Amino acid sequence: MLIAFNKPFNVLCQFTDRSQPPRATLAGFGLPPQVYAAGRLDYDSEGLLLLTDNGTLAHRLTDPRHKQPKTYWVQVEGVPTEEKLQALRSGVQLNDGPTLPAVVQLLPTPPVLWPRDPPVRFRKTVPDAWLAITLREGRNRQVRRMTAAVNLPTLRLVRASMGPYALEDLQPGQWRRLD
Known part of the structure; x- marks a missing residue:
């Protein structure tokens, strides 16, 4: 599965946050279970974040050798x-x-x-x-x-x-x- 998500400003590219006070995470957007971010987008950046449940696809999208x-x-x-x-x-x-x-x-x-x-x-x-x-x-x-x-x-x-x-x-x- 591959998902395109428009990450809002000031949201972490992960599903949990242990900091205090906790920051907004991907968990609040109703994404399917078992997906994770293919790469990162800074907390204070916005826009396209790809999520997948396929490790091979995530590697192909993010590994610098593939130069996406x-x-x-x-x-x-x-x-x-x-x-x-x-x-x-x-x-x-x-x-x-x-x-x-x-x-x-x-x-x-x-x-x-x-x-x-x-x-x-x-x-x-x-x-x-x-x-x-x-x-x-x-x-x-x-x-x-x-x-x-x-x-x-x-x-x-x-x-x-x-x-x-x-x-x-x-x-x-x-x-x-x-x-």
């Missing part, structure tokens, strides 16, 4: 110059080594998304922009660290697709079977 592309819509603080975009495309140096080249596009208009709760803080005097970033690796908080490395801090991060699977019209907390 993952596309993120990223709202950044600031105005990306061509130099900053090119740095992201070429790969940037992070504390755990250089990133692989990425496909990076400046989006002419923001993607059509649901409102985030709580909303991203709006500041009239600080411009922002939306990027589409496609990676073939998946380090911890990689997109956020990449945009920070070129002085474009991430304000909002939404995974739009993973391999051949896309978020499409799923709203936060909704899921659908893909198989």
Whole structure:
């Protein structure tokens, strides 16, 4: 079984949380039993999370050797110059080594998304922009660290697709079977 789930902001990619106070988890969304997340999406990130009960499929989707592309819509603080975009495309140096080249596009208009709760803080005097970033690796908080490395801090991060699977019209907390 393979499930596409639109993970809401501030939800853990696991079914239990031992922290105090407990945080929201996948357990609150009526997902079928015996599925688990194929990969992770940060607590403060949103969007497509694939869940499966098939270990072989989970491995194929997440193992870096299979290089499944993952596309993120990223709202950044600031105005990306061509130099900053090119740095992201070429790969940037992070504390755990250089990133692989990425496909990076400046989006002419923001993607059509649901409102985030709580909303991203709006500041009239600080411009922002939306990027589409496609990676073939998946380090911890990689997109956020990449945009920070070129002085474009991430304000909002939404995974739009993973391999051949896309978020499409799923709203936060909704899921659908893909198989």
